[in-house]
Amino acid sequence: GATDADAAVAVAHPNIALVKYWGKRDEALFLPVTGSLSMTLDIYPTTTAVRLIDEPADVVVLNGRPAVGEAYTRVARFLDLVRSRAHRTEHAMVVSTNAGPTGAGLASSASGFAALATAAAAAYRLDADDRALSRLARRGSGSASRSIFGGFVVWHAGDGDGTAGDLSSYAEPIGGEALDPALVVAVVDHASKAVSSRDAMRRTVATSPFYRPWADSSEIDLVEMQKAIARQDLPAVGEIAERNALGMHASMLAARPGIRYLSPQSIAVLDAVLALRADGVAAYATIDAGPNVTVLCARADAARVTAALRAVGDFVDPRTAHLGPGATLVPGED
Ligand code: PMV
Structure with missing residues (x-):
C-alpha cells in the first residue's frame, strides 16, 4: 500500500533542438525517424511531485489546476508504464508546475515528462539509471528523452523496432560546453x-x-x-x-x-x-x-x-x- 515514503520531487529544464526531432517510425514506442541534438536550457524549469495514494485513480494537477482530457490521459498512461515496470499497482498524485509557458512550442512537454519520469521512477522505486530514465521519458514525449541530461545532448534514433528499437533509442550528453x-x-x-x-x-x-x-x-x-x-x-x-x-x-x-x-x-x-x-x-x-x-x-x-x-x-x-x-x-x- 501507499505510504508517505513513496514520494519524490524532481526538477527538469526544457531543451531546444538544434537538429530537430520531427517524425516517428513507431508511434507506440516513440521511436524517431531521425536522431536529434539539443541544448538543455537554464530557464523555465518544471517541478513535479509524485506521491503514491490510496485512491481508485491517479490525480494530476498541472499548473495549479486538475488536468482533464488528453493532458490527464497522457500522464495516467505514462504512470501505467512506470507501474508495470516497477510491478506496483498504487495510483499517484502528480503535481507539476511549469515556470515557463505551457504547450506553446517552448518544450514544456520535454521538461514536464523528464521531471515526471525522474520523480515517478523514484516514487515507485524503479531501478533506473539516466539512460533508462531517458528511454522512459521518451515514452511521454520524444523530446523529453533529451531533458534528462544537461548541456548539449544527442538523442539516438536507435536501430530497429520493438524491443531492439526501444533499447537503442536514448539520449546522452556530448560535451562541448566550451x-x-x-x-x-x-x-x-x-x-x-x-x-x-x-x-x-x-x-x-x-x-x-x-x-x-x-x-x-x-x-x-x-x-x-x-x-x-x-x-x-x-x-x-x-x-x-x-x-x-x-x-x-x-x-x-x-x-x-x-x-x-x-x-x-x-x-x-x-x-x-x-x-x-x-x-x-x-x-x-x-x-x-x-x-x-x-x-x-x-x-x-x-x-x-x-x-x-x-x-x-x-x-x-x-x-x-x-x-x-x-x-x-x-x-x-x-
Ligand atoms: O517531443 P515533442 O512531441 O514535444 O516534439 C518536439 C518537436 C520539436 O520541438 C519541434 C523538435 C524537437 O526536437 O524538440
Missing part, C-alpha cells in the same frame, strides 16, 4: 498551439512529399552539427540549426493539409535575425512546433540580440538562456 552559447527565446505568443506536435508529425510523415528529403538532410545535419560543436564553431552551429528548423517547417507546410505554426510575428523576428547578421552579429534562428523563435548567438552578443528583438515590437518578450542542467531529484523529499 562553446557556451546564449539562446534568446523570443516569446511572441504564450497561448497553447492549435495542432499538437504529435498530430503534426504524424500528418507530415504520412502526407508531405518533402518529409523524406528533410529527414535525409537532417541525418547529415546531425553529423555536421556534432563536428561544429566539437570545434566550437558558432557560425556553423547556427547555420546548421537554422537550415534544419526551416527545412522542418517546409516539410510540414507541404503536408496535406499543410501545417503552419509560423505567425506574422515569427516572420518579423526572422527578419530581425537576418538584419542582425547583415550588421555582422552571428545570430541564428530556430523554431519548434509553435510561433516562438529562439535565437542562438554568442553569450557576449545576447544583449544586442535582445535589443534588436525588442525593437521588432511589443509582442516580443525575449528571455536569455544558457546551457542548463539535467533532471534532478530534489533532496529530502523522499
Whole structure:
C-alpha cells in the first residue's frame, strides 16, 4: 500500500533542438525517424511531485489546476508504464508546475515528462539509471528523452523496432560546453498551439512529399552539427540549426493539409535575425512546433540580440538562456 515514503520531487529544464526531432517510425514506442541534438536550457524549469495514494485513480494537477482530457490521459498512461515496470499497482498524485509557458512550442512537454519520469521512477522505486530514465521519458514525449541530461545532448534514433528499437533509442550528453552559447527565446505568443506536435508529425510523415528529403538532410545535419560543436564553431552551429528548423517547417507546410505554426510575428523576428547578421552579429534562428523563435548567438552578443528583438515590437518578450542542467531529484523529499 501507499505510504508517505513513496514520494519524490524532481526538477527538469526544457531543451531546444538544434537538429530537430520531427517524425516517428513507431508511434507506440516513440521511436524517431531521425536522431536529434539539443541544448538543455537554464530557464523555465518544471517541478513535479509524485506521491503514491490510496485512491481508485491517479490525480494530476498541472499548473495549479486538475488536468482533464488528453493532458490527464497522457500522464495516467505514462504512470501505467512506470507501474508495470516497477510491478506496483498504487495510483499517484502528480503535481507539476511549469515556470515557463505551457504547450506553446517552448518544450514544456520535454521538461514536464523528464521531471515526471525522474520523480515517478523514484516514487515507485524503479531501478533506473539516466539512460533508462531517458528511454522512459521518451515514452511521454520524444523530446523529453533529451531533458534528462544537461548541456548539449544527442538523442539516438536507435536501430530497429520493438524491443531492439526501444533499447537503442536514448539520449546522452556530448560535451562541448566550451562553446557556451546564449539562446534568446523570443516569446511572441504564450497561448497553447492549435495542432499538437504529435498530430503534426504524424500528418507530415504520412502526407508531405518533402518529409523524406528533410529527414535525409537532417541525418547529415546531425553529423555536421556534432563536428561544429566539437570545434566550437558558432557560425556553423547556427547555420546548421537554422537550415534544419526551416527545412522542418517546409516539410510540414507541404503536408496535406499543410501545417503552419509560423505567425506574422515569427516572420518579423526572422527578419530581425537576418538584419542582425547583415550588421555582422552571428545570430541564428530556430523554431519548434509553435510561433516562438529562439535565437542562438554568442553569450557576449545576447544583449544586442535582445535589443534588436525588442525593437521588432511589443509582442516580443525575449528571455536569455544558457546551457542548463539535467533532471534532478530534489533532496529530502523522499
Ligand atoms: O517531443 P515533442 O512531441 O514535444 O516534439 C518536439 C518537436 C520539436 O520541438 C519541434 C523538435 C524537437 O526536437 O524538440
